[in-house]
Amino acid sequence: MVAAEDAGKVGVAEKLGIEPSTVVQEFGWDEDVDDDLRAAVEERCGSELLDEDAQEVVDVVLLWWREDDGDLTDDLVDAMSPLADEGVIWLLTPKQGRDGHVEPADIAEAARTAGLSQTSNISAAEDWLGTRLVTSRSVKPKR
16 A cells, blocks of 8 residues: 555656656655655655755756745746756645635735736645646747
8 A cells, every 4th residue: 555655656756747867856745744755755856956046957846835935926026047948947835724725816916016927736645735836938829
């Protein structure tokens, strides 16, 4: 049964677009994050998650964010700075009914203000919803 549970977590890492050698940076870590999700992402990409102080260009940012964490727009702008041109931000927020839940309208407004487009949502973990955000340059059609 543990293997099936692990397979489910790896499946979530795949849904997040994590591939072997994907460079992933994490913002907003705190005691309440889902450690199984973090482990699945590390296993899938083959390396540890970079912390907020890393200065590398990254493919994916995992941004754990709760209602009382401050200004979401500012944090999204900060999370955009290390992103590669085709990079993705996964905004991870507590699900409805959980402490720190963020209203979808607040996410949409902050993303729009930061210059991001919301492309999808997933159930990222038992207590966390994942919202996929990309920069405008990532969604423009190629010529």
